[in-house]
Amino acid sequence: MTTHPWADDRQEGDDKFHEECAVFGAWNVADAAAITALGLHALQHRGQEASGIVSYDGKKFSSHRGLGLVGDVFHDTRIMAGLPGSCSVGHNRYSTTGDTLLRNVQPLFAEFEFGGLAVAHNGNLTNAHGLRRALIRRGCLFQSTTDTEVFIHLIAISLYATVEDRLIDALKQVQGAYSLVVLSQDALMGVRDPLGVRPLVLGKLPGAANDASGWVFASESCGLDIVGAEFVRDVEPGEMVVIDKSGVRSVKPFAAQRSGFCVFEYIYFARPDSVLDGMPVYNVRKQIGVELARESGIEADVVVPVPDSGVPSAMGYAQASGIPFELGIIRNHYVGRTFIEPTDQIRNLGVRMKHSTNRPMLNGKRVILVDDSIVRGTTSRKIVDMVRAAGATEVHMRISSPPTKHSCFYGIDTPERSKLLAAQHDIAKMAELIGVDSLAFISLDGLYRALGHEGRDAEHRRYCDACFTGDYPIPLVDHDQEFGPGTA
Amino acid sequence: MTTHPWADDRQEGDDKFHEECAVFGAWNVADAAAITALGLHALQHRGQEASGIVSYDGKKFSSHRGLGLVGDVFHDTRIMAGLPGSCSVGHNRYSTTGDTLLRNVQPLFAEFEFGGLAVAHNGNLTNAHGLRRALIRRGCLFQSTTDTEVFIHLIAISLYATVEDRLIDALKQVQGAYSLVVLSQDALMGVRDPLGVRPLVLGKLPGAANDASGWVFASESCGLDIVGAEFVRDVEPGEMVVIDKSGVRSVKPFAAQRSGFCVFEYIYFARPDSVLDGMPVYNVRKQIGVELARESGIEADVVVPVPDSGVPSAMGYAQASGIPFELGIIRNHYVGRTFIEPTDQIRNLGVRMKHSTNRPMLNGKRVILVDDSIVRGTTSRKIVDMVRAAGATEVHMRISSPPTKHSCFYGIDTPERSKLLAAQHDIAKMAELIGVDSLAFISLDGLYRALGHEGRDAEHRRYCDACFTGDYPIPLVDHDQEFGPGTA
Amino acid sequence: MTTHPWADDRQEGDDKFHEECAVFGAWNVADAAAITALGLHALQHRGQEASGIVSYDGKKFSSHRGLGLVGDVFHDTRIMAGLPGSCSVGHNRYSTTGDTLLRNVQPLFAEFEFGGLAVAHNGNLTNAHGLRRALIRRGCLFQSTTDTEVFIHLIAISLYATVEDRLIDALKQVQGAYSLVVLSQDALMGVRDPLGVRPLVLGKLPGAANDASGWVFASESCGLDIVGAEFVRDVEPGEMVVIDKSGVRSVKPFAAQRSGFCVFEYIYFARPDSVLDGMPVYNVRKQIGVELARESGIEADVVVPVPDSGVPSAMGYAQASGIPFELGIIRNHYVGRTFIEPTDQIRNLGVRMKHSTNRPMLNGKRVILVDDSIVRGTTSRKIVDMVRAAGATEVHMRISSPPTKHSCFYGIDTPERSKLLAAQHDIAKMAELIGVDSLAFISLDGLYRALGHEGRDAEHRRYCDACFTGDYPIPLVDHDQEFGPGTA
Amino acid sequence: MTTHPWADDRQEGDDKFHEECAVFGAWNVADAAAITALGLHALQHRGQEASGIVSYDGKKFSSHRGLGLVGDVFHDTRIMAGLPGSCSVGHNRYSTTGDTLLRNVQPLFAEFEFGGLAVAHNGNLTNAHGLRRALIRRGCLFQSTTDTEVFIHLIAISLYATVEDRLIDALKQVQGAYSLVVLSQDALMGVRDPLGVRPLVLGKLPGAANDASGWVFASESCGLDIVGAEFVRDVEPGEMVVIDKSGVRSVKPFAAQRSGFCVFEYIYFARPDSVLDGMPVYNVRKQIGVELARESGIEADVVVPVPDSGVPSAMGYAQASGIPFELGIIRNHYVGRTFIEPTDQIRNLGVRMKHSTNRPMLNGKRVILVDDSIVRGTTSRKIVDMVRAAGATEVHMRISSPPTKHSCFYGIDTPERSKLLAAQHDIAKMAELIGVDSLAFISLDGLYRALGHEGRDAEHRRYCDACFTGDYPIPLVDHDQEFGPGTA
Numbered sequence A, B, C, D: 001m002t003t004h005p006w007a008d009d010r011q012e013g014d015d016k017f018h019e020e021c022a023v024f025g026a027w028n029v030a031d032a033a034a035i036t037a038l039g040l041h042a043l044q045h046r047g048q049e050a051s052g053i054v055s056y057d058g059k060k061f062s063s064h065r066g067l068g069l070v071g072d073v074f075h076d077t078r079i080m081a082g083l084p085g086s087c088s089v090g091h092n093r094y095s096t097t098g099d100t101l102l103r104n105v106q107p108l109f110a111e112f113e114f115g116g117l118a119v120a121h122n123g124n125l126t127n128a129h130g131l132r133r134a135l136i137r138r139g140c141l142f143q144s145t146t147d148t149e150v151f152i153h154l155i156a157i158s159l160y161a162t163v164e165d166r167l168i169d170a171l172k173q174v175q176g177a178y179s180l181v182v183l184s185q186d187a188l189m190g191v192r193d194p195l196g197v198r199p200l201v202l203g204k205l206p207g208a209a210n211d212a213s214g215w216v217f218a219s220e221s222c223g224l225d226i227v228g229a230e231f232v233r234d235v236e237p238g239e240m241v242v243i244d245k246s247g248v249r250s251v252k253p254f255a256a257q258r259s260g261f262c263v264f265e266y267i268y269f270a271r272p273d274s275v276l277d278g279m280p281v282y283n284v285r286k287q288i289g290v291e292l293a294r295e296s297g298i299e300a301d302v303v304v305p306v307p308d309s310g311v312p313s314a315m316g317y318a319q320a321s322g323i324p325f326e327l328g329i330i331r332n333h334y335v336g337r338t339f340i341e342p343t344d345q346i347r348n349l350g351v352r353m354k355h356s357t358n359r360p361m362l363n364g365k366r367v368i369l370v371d372d373s374i375v376r377g378t379t380s381r382k383i384v385d386m387v388r389a390a391g392a393t394e395v396h397m398r399i400s401s402p403p404t405k406h407s408c409f410y411g412i413d414t415p416e417r418s419k420l421l422a423a424q425h426d427i428a429k430m431a432e433l434i435g436v437d438s439l440a441f442i443s444l445d446g447l448y449r450a451l452g453h454e455g456r457d458a459e460h461r462r463y464c465d466a467c468f469t470g471d472y473p474i475p476l477v478d479h480d481q482e483f484g485p486g487t488a
Helices: A007-013 A032-042 A077-081 A128-137 A148-157 A163-171 A264-269 A281-296 A311-321 A344-348 A378-389 A427-434 A444-450 A477-483 B007-013 B032-042 B077-081 B128-137 B149-157 B163-171 B264-269 B281-296 B311-321 B344-348 B378-389 B427-434 B444-450 B477-483 C007-013 C032-042 C077-081 C128-137 C148-157 C163-173 C264-269 C281-296 C311-321 C344-348 C378-389 C427-434 C444-450 C477-483 D007-013 D032-042 D077-081 D128-137 D148-157 D163-171 D264-269 D281-296 D311-321 D344-348 D378-389 D427-434 D444-450 D477-483
Strands: A021-027 A050-056 A061-067 A087-093 A108-112 A115-125 A176-184 A188-192 A201-204 A215-218 A230-234 A240-244 A247-251 A302-305 A329-331 A355-357 A366-371 A394-399 A438-441 B021-027 B050-056 B061-067 B087-093 B108-112 B115-125 B176-184 B188-192 B201-204 B215-218 B230-234 B240-244 B247-251 B302-305 B329-331 B355-357 B366-371 B394-399 B438-441 C021-027 C050-056 C061-067 C087-093 C108-112 C115-125 C176-184 C187-192 C201-204 C215-218 C230-234 C240-244 C247-251 C302-305 C329-331 C355-357 C366-371 C394-399 C438-441 D021-027 D050-056 D061-067 D087-093 D108-112 D115-125 D176-184 D188-192 D201-204 D215-218 D230-234 D240-244 D247-251 D302-305 D329-331 D355-357 D366-371 D394-399 D438-441
Touching (some): A021 A032, A021 A176, A032 A087, A032 A215, A032 B344, A050 A115, A087 A115, A087 A176, A115 A128, A115 A148, A128 A477, A148 A163, A264 A281, A281 A311, A302 A311, A311 A366, A355 A378, A378 A394, B021 B115, B032 B077, B032 B215, B115 B149, B128 B477, B281 B311, B281 B394, B281 B438, B311 B366, B329 B378, B378 B394, B427 B438, C032 C050, C032 C077, C032 C087, C032 C215, C050 C115, C087 C115, C115 C128, C128 C148, C128 C477, C148 C163, C187 C215, C281 C394, C281 C438, C329 C378, C355 C378, C366 C378, C378 C394, D021 D032, D032 D077, D032 D087, D061 D115, D115 D128, D115 D148, D128 D148, D264 D281, D281 D311, D281 D394, D281 D444, D302 D311, D378 D427
Parallel strands (some): A302 A366, A366 A394, C302 C366, C366 C394, D394 D438
Antiparallel strands (some): A021 A087, A050 A061, A050 A087, A188 A240, A240 A247, B021 B215, B050 B061, B050 B087, B188 B240, B201 B230, C050 C087, C115 C176, C187 C240, C240 C247, D021 D087, D050 D061, D050 D087, D108 D115, D176 D188, D188 D240, D240 D247, D329 D355
C-alpha cells in the first residue's frame, strides 16, 4: 500500500539479484540496541524492506520492528529507549515474496517454556515447506509466512533440555542456507550452515571489560567497522559460536564439508569495504576487472562504470587496459520515492530518475560500459540507449560475472529462470537485445582466478556458483518435490 | 522540530558551503507540474529543505509547498492532480537562516490587481533589509521573512501598467544576485541579475507544437536532461527572457556589465553532468585536479577522493601524477536521519554513519586525499583520523578550491568569517589542525587555468570569486550599513 | 483532501445553520496559550474546521494554526511549548466557503511598522469585497481569502499613530457584524460592532495580582467557566475594551444604536450553559418549549427531543403540556469520521451513523418530536422515517424557531434561499415533505415572549431576526451591489 | 506512547467500570466488512482501545487491526477494499491490562491444518493462566498475552476432525465468561458460556436471499439496528449457533444451568437503546430511578443527572418523585485528547474539560444528583464540588446500582478491591468523603424489582451480581490458585 523509498530503484534502474537479509547481534555491550541499529544501518544494502531489533536487559525482552529503512524504523529516541539492555539481536529484511507483512519482520521472537528466544536469519531453507506442513499437523500455529519460523517451532517441541541442544536439534532437521544470530536469556549464538553459504563474522568492541563482554556478530565486516569493533574471525561453515557469561565457545554439530560460500557476495552483494573470508571485496572486484580486460579486451576511448556497483571492476579494467576511466554516467543520490505518475508525456520524454549521462565524456567516444551482472536485461537496454543518445559511437559492455542462468534457492531474490536473459539467449542474441556492439562476461575460470585460485575445480568446488552453473550444493527438497528434480 | 533527512549530513560529514536554491519553470507543456517536479528532483542538490510548485491552467493558479525533499513534498498523486495546467514554476529551498517556515517556502505567490503572479528566486539581495523597512513604512504587510518578498511588493506598488514593466521596475530597485523564474497569467519570465551570479538555462521539450510551447527554464542543464529537454542557451547576465503566446523575446533592461558568475558553482555546487556557460562541470573539476597535481605534486602510493564531490578532481590528479586512483573511502548511500542519540559509548566508538574506510586500500600506504574545500575543518579532521586509523602511513590533503576566507552574500550559505578555518589560520597551521602531513590548495591562477583562462585578471574579472578574495562585485548595502564597509 | 472528523455530521445528521467562529483572548495570565486553548475547546461548537493561537511573551509573537479540532491542532506539548508568553489570542473557524486553506485560519497576524498585531474575528463584513478591491488597487497584497484580512490592511495603511487609533480608523470603514479580539505588543482589545450582533464577554481569572492582569475575553461565558474565570460583563455593542499595563479602559467610537444581537444564538448556536446578555441560554430554550406547547399543543403520548439541541425545548414542552418526556432517539457520541463508502447495500439498509431509535419508547406511541430548526429538511425527513419505522403511530413535529426563510450575512453559514425549505413552501407542504402528521413552529411573538418581552416590536427591534423576517439591520453592501437590493 | 483519544475521559471524568469488548460477525452478506465496521461502531461503547476485522471471500482470509476507535482504524477506503468477501468477524477491545499491543488486538487468527480460523471474544477466562502454562510445556508458542489465545491452541491440538467439534473440545476445557464469534472457511459460529454472562444476539438483514445468508451476530441489539438488521433472538447461555451453507443450527454442548447474565450490563455497560434478554435497557434504567425515589426519596428542588449515563434513572426518579428534572450539568461532546499539560496554574483554576455546570439551574437549589455507580469516588467528589461551586445549597446523591464492593473476573475492567470506595467504607463515610448531604444506593432487591422480579433470590440467582455481593457464579481458578480462595 505504501510506496517504498526504493520503489524507483526497482522500477527504473535496478535489474539486480537482491540479498535477502542482514543479521547482527551484540552481547554484554552498553547501548546494545543502538549498536545493533548502527550495525544494521551499515548492512542496509542487504535488505531495505523492513528492520527489527530485540533486546534483553536481564529481565525482559523488548522489541521493535517496522517496514522501511533502519533509519526510518528506529528514527525516534523513544523507540530506542524502549529497547533497553546490554544484549540485542537485529535483522534487515528484503522480502522475496512481495509479502512484506509486519508479522514477517525479523527477528522472530517467542516465549518458550525455558524463556524468551529471538532468532534472526539470513538465508533460505530448502525443506521449509515440508517441515511446516508436518508441524501444522502436529498442532503448531504459524504466525508468519517465513521459513525462519520453522526454527522456532522445532525448538519449541524439541525434547532436549537446554536451549543450545534444542537449537542443534532444530538445525539437524533443516536443509538450506542460514547464518543465524540467536539470543536467549543466557547466551548469544551465531551459526552458519554446514557449507557456510552466507557470511557471518565475529567482532569485539574495544575496551571490553572481560572475555564475556563486548562481542558482536555481523553479516559482514563493515557492520563491525561502523561501531568501531575489531574483526576477530569469520564464523566457520557448520560452526555454532556460543557466547555466554563464561565467554566464547565453539560448537561444531556437523561433520566437516567442503565450503560453499556464495561467490555472488564478492561480485555484487557485499559492501566493497567488507572483507569476506580473508578477501577484501573491493580488491576482488578490481581484479575481476583486470581479468575481464585480459579475456575480452577491445579498443575504445573510455571505460565507464554503471554506478555504483560497476565502479571497482571498471577501475580494474581501465588500469589493465590503459584506457581512461571516466564517470560517464551520473547517479542521482536523492532517489527516493517514485513520485510522478508515468503519463504518456513522461514516458515519451524518457524520464530518468536515477541515472543521467555526462554527455561531454561520451559524445563521439567508443565506450566500454562495465556492469556487474545482467539479470532481465531491461536496465542494461535503457542505459545503453542513454549512452548512445549522449553521442557514443560504439558501446561495448563488459560484465563482471558469468551469465546468470539459474535461480538461487539459498536466500537471494532472483527472478524465475524464464525471466533470466542469459537462460534464454546466447551471448550474440543478448548483445543484440541490449543493443551493444559487443558483449562479454567474465569466464568462470576468470572469476576464480580473480579470487586467487587457478580456475574452477568442479571436483573440489570452493564456492557456491549455482546461479551460473546450476550445480546446487544443497538439495532443493521443496522445489524438487513440487516441480521435479533438475528443473531449477 | 522534525529531524530532517539530511541532518546527519550536517552533523557528521558535511562541512560545506551550501547552494541556497534551485528554480524551474515550464510554459505550455503537458503535465507541467510533473515536469517541474522532475526538474526540481534533478536540482535537489541545490536545496533540500523545502520545495514548492505553482501551476496555472488558464483560469486559476494552484500551489503546493512543503518541507522536505521534492520526492517527499510531491509524493502523492492527489497532490500532483491538484496542480493542473500547462504552465508551472517551482523552487527548491536551502534555508540560510534555520528559519524554515512554511510561509517562506517558494514560489511566493500573490494576487495583484492584474492577476496572480508566482516568483521563484535563486540568489540573495544585498539591499533587501532597507527596501523592506521602506515598504513596511508605506503600509505593505510582509508575510515571509525572505528577501524574495521584496520583489512581490515592489511589483504590487509599481505604477507601470504591464507585468513586464512592473517587474523591470522592481528589478531596478534591488541589488544582489538573482536568477528568477516568474509566472503570470500571460507569460513565463526568466531573469538573471546584471552580473549573472547564479546560473539559469533555457531548454525546449521535443515535439513542441510551435514557438510558444514546450519551453522550460532550469537552474542547471541537468534539470533539462531529466525531462528530455534540449539545451537552448544560457539566459544571459542582465537578460529577461519572456515567453508568452507570441513565442520568446529577450529584454535587456540593464546596461552591459562584466560577468560575475559564481566560480564555486564549478567547484562544488553544480552537478557534475551540468554544462554551465558552455563549460562541462565534470571536465572543469578533473582539470582542477590536473592543475593541483602540477602545482603541489607529492610522492605517494594512492590518490583517494573524499566522496562524492572529490572524485573528479582526484581522477584528474591521478591521471596527471600517474599515482593510482583508489576508492579508499566508501560512502554509505543510506544516509537518512540521524537516528541514534550520541551517548558516550557511541562517541567513544567513533561511530561513522556516512563514511567508512576501505582498509586494504589504505593500510601501509602514503595517501593523497582530494577534497573540494575546507570550511570549518571539522569533517576534514575526522576523515584524516579515519584514514590514519586504517593504517595510512602518510596523509597529504589536496583541495580543489583556493582557501575560503570570506562569506558569501549572493545566495550561498556560508558560516561567518570567524568560523572559516582559512580566515583564521595560515596553511601550515591548518595542516596541523587537520592532522595531515601536507596540505595544498589550488591557486587562484590555477583555478582560472582549469577554466580555460590564462590566470586571474583582477582588472577584468571573469567570475565572482569573493569567497576566496573578498573582492565583492555587488555592493553589500545592508551589510555595510549594519557593520560598516570592508567588514565582510 | 482530508476527511474531517465532523464530515459525517454534515452528511447525515446535520442540517443546521452553523456559527462561523469563536474568539478568545488572555492578558497577563500564566500559561496564556494553554488558557486560550482551553477556552477555544469550550467554544468548539462555534467552529470545528480549524483553530489557531498567537501568543506574545514581551519580545516576540509565536503562532500555531491548523485544520481540525482544538484538541487535534494543539495536541502536542511541544506545540504548546512553542507558544510562550502571558498574552494570547485564539480563534476557532467554521468556514462558510468550503475554502479551508491554512492561510485562512485565524488569528491573522502581520508585522506592521509599529510591531506585530494578531486579529481574531467572529462575524462577517458586508462591504468586504468593495474594500478589498480598493485596497488591491492601492498595492496591498492579500494573503487569505477571508474578509478579516481587510482589517489588517486598513490598519497598515492608516495614518494614525497609535494602534488603538488605527484600529478605530479601520472599524469606521467596515460594515457588518464583528466581535474582535486583537493583540498588540501593548494591549489586548475586545470589540463588538455597533449593533452587537455576535457575543463577546469579559472575564477575570481568580488570584490576579492587579488590575492589569488576569483578563480574558471569550465569545461566550462557557469559555470563561472552563478556565475558572469569573464573568465580569458583556462587551457592549459598539464598545472597544482596551486592556494594557494601566488596566482596563472602555472606548466607544460609535454613536449609540439600537441593539441587534443575533436571536439564533439563543435558539441554537450558543452552549446551553452560557449566559448571554444576562439571559441563561438553557432557560430561554426551555421557555421556548413552554411557549410552543401553549401555541400548538396537541394530544400525544410522548415528547421526544431530537438530540442534543432539541432537549431543553422538549423538556419545556413536556413540563407545560404534562406529556411525558422520553429519550426516544439516542445519539451515538463516537461520531468521528465517515469511514464507510455508501455502497448500494449500505444505502439500502438505511444505515444511521449518528442517531438510533429507542424502539420501546416509540412503538405504538403518538410522538411529539421537538427540534430547534428546519433548514433544508433533509435530516428531519430521515428522523421522522426512523421514528415511524420504530412503530410510532403519529408523529407531530414542533420547532423551537420560526421558519428560517432568509440567509444570514452576519457570520452564520446558511444555505442560499433556494435551499431553505421554509423559503420555498408553506407549512402544510413542509409537513407533507417531512412526512409528519402535524408541524408547527414557534411564532415570532412567542419567541420574543420566551426571551422576556411582550412580543416582537418591529419599530424597536431588540434582536437581529433577519433569517426569519428578512429585516436586515446592517446594509448588505456587497450583496446588494452584486445582486441588487432586496434579493437577500 | 500515544495519547489515546479517550484519555481525558479516564483522567478527569470517568471513574467507571469498563466493558472489555464487543464482538460482531456477518455471514453471506454483501460488503461484510463494512457491515461489520458499522456494527462495531455502534458497539464502540464496549471497547475503544483497538479494533479489528477479519473477512473471508471464499478463498482467503484478510485482516486489518489497529489501535483506536473503529472510525480511526477503518477510516480509509483502501483499508476496507483490502477486506473483501461476504463473511466477516470483528472485535472492539478495551484492554484491562494497559498492555495494548497490536498483537493482542482481536480477532485472533491462525492457519490450522483444516484452514484459517478467526476468533473474537468478549469476556474473560478464569483458568487461562493454568491452561497457558500447560500448553507452553507442550510446545505451543503464544503470540499474544490475551486469554483468548488459549482457545486457538486448544483448537489446534484437538484430535477431533471438524472445526465444530474442535471448538466444543476447547470450550469444555475453559472456565469463565465468553461470548465468542468464530469464523472458519465453512461456518460462522456464535457461542455463549454456560451461564451466559456476556450478551450475544442473532439478527438478520432484510432481503436475504435464503436461509443461509444475511445473518449477523452482535454483542447488543444496537449493533443490529445500525445496519438495519432485524433482531432474531438472543443466543442462549451455553448455546453454540452454527451458520453454514445449510442454514442455522443450534448446538448445546453443555448441561443446562441457571443463568448468570451480568446485571451491570443493564445498569451501565449496554447502550440505552439495546434490548437485552427481552428487557429494554432504557426502561430498566428509568425503573431503577423509580425504585430509588421510593427507597430513598428526599425533599429537593431539582433532580440532576450526571450525564450521560445517569440520565434515564434521573428521569425515572423525577417522574416518581414529582421533583423537576433539569440538565444542571452539561457535558462537552468534543472531549478528544487531553491536550493541555496540567501545570499548577491549570490545576489551580480547576479546569474541567468534560463537564460544566449550568449555574442558573443549580444556584440556590437543593439538588438530587443521580449517577449510575461509585467506583473510586474521585469523579463524584469533583462533580459535587462543581455543583456546590455553582451555588447548590444541598447536594443529595442517589446511585442506580448497589455499592460495588468486589472486582469482576468475567470480562469487566475493575480496580482491585482496595481501590473500591464501597469496599473500604460504609455509606456514611462515603457521603462524607464525597462531600454530599446524603447518599443512597439502590438496594439489591430494588434492583431486581426494577428488572421485573420480586427481589433477589439467593437460591435461584437470576443474574451475576458478584461485584455487589461477592457471590461468584464461576470458579475463579487462576485467582484462587494465586491468592487463595475467598480473596476476590
